[in-house]
Amino acid sequence: MPDPIDISILSRREFIAAGAAAAALAPFVARAEDPAPGTPAPSQKFKDDFARIAGSANPIEGKIMVDLPETAENGNFVPITIAVDSPMTDADYIKAIHLLSTENPAAHVATFHLSPVNAVARVQSRMRLAKTxxxxxxxxxxxxxxLISTTRVKVVIGGCGI
Amino acid sequence: MAANPRIKLPETAAIGDVIEIKTLITHVMETGNRHDKTGKPIPRDIIHAFVAKFEGKEIFRAEFGPGISANPYLAFHMRVPGPGVFEIAWTDDHGVTTVATAPLKLV
Incomplete structure (x- = not known):
């Protein structure tokens, strides 16, 4: 945590700016240092696989529609549909869709390779989720x-044969 | 052991249509994390590679990990370039490839 700011020595303008900066950082600080009980924490395998796949790219949120149940009764069998908004032309298309899980024993679930011949960047499959x-x-x-999209799934009975 | 590969296509399609190709194969997708009754680990045995061709040309490919459910189901799309036959190949950890073909009926 950064040192607490001594409000008394700040002007009104500085005080407001400092407050805005702290508010902007708050969700990240809360996530990094103060996880609520039961909040999933990404495994080292996930971090490694994510770094290997993302490389030097800085993934942007948006354009990906992921259809997953909010609660999966059976983690062995979770239907998933992924659709990416793309014209799928020779000039602009989705090359690959990577599917990862933050806490499965094997984080990298699948990779799908596409090209303009597919016309739409949409795939459907069924995945295992070991836990929420x-x-x-x-x-x-x-x-x-x-591009990146993150979806939380609550799992009632875990999959992956654990 | 992979068995019973299935490809489901629309009954008919026209050139230029975007169609969905649904595929399914019977396979245990053993993760390698489980143990048998005697406590011995059950070795990993999954379908790890999926390749779809139309008229001999690759149109879609996927790699699976153990996080894909047993009896892997996969659906994807293609814009119909003309008449032809789909050829789908699933390869497991033993290096065994199971191939299924399906002709596309044009209107």
Whole structure:
């Protein structure tokens, strides 16, 4: 945590600016240092696989629609549909969709390779979820940019044979 | 062991249509994390590679990890370039490839 700011020595303008900066950081600080009980924490395997797949790209949120149940009764069998908003032309298409899980024993669930011949960037499958966690989808665009989407799924009975 | 590969296509399609190709194969997708009754680990045995071709040309490919459910189901799309036959290949950890074909009926 940064040192607490001594309000008495700040002007009114500085005080407001400092407050805004602290408010902007708050969600990240809360996530990094003060996880609520039962909040999923990404595994080291997830961090490694994510770093390997994302490379030097800085993934941007948006354009990905992920359809997953809010609560999965059976973690062995969770239907998932991924659709990415893309014209899928030779000039602009989705090259690959990567599916990751933050707390499965094997974080990298699947990779789907696409090209303009597919016309729409949409895939459907069924995945395993060992417990309540986040499902992370990375979509690789033809210009090298990366898109990201994160979906929390509550799991009642875990999968993956654990 | 993979068995019973299935490909589901629309009954008919026209050139230029975007169609959905649904695929399914019977396979245990053993994760490698489980143990048998005697406590011995059950070795990993999954379908790890999926390749779809149309008229011999690759149109879609996927890699699976143990996080894909047993009896892997996968659906994807293609814009119909003309008449032809789909050829789908699933490869497991033993290196065994199971292939299924399905002709696309044009209107």
């Amino acid at each position: 966690q986040d499902v992370v989808v990375l979509a690789e665009q033809s210009n090298g940019e990366m």
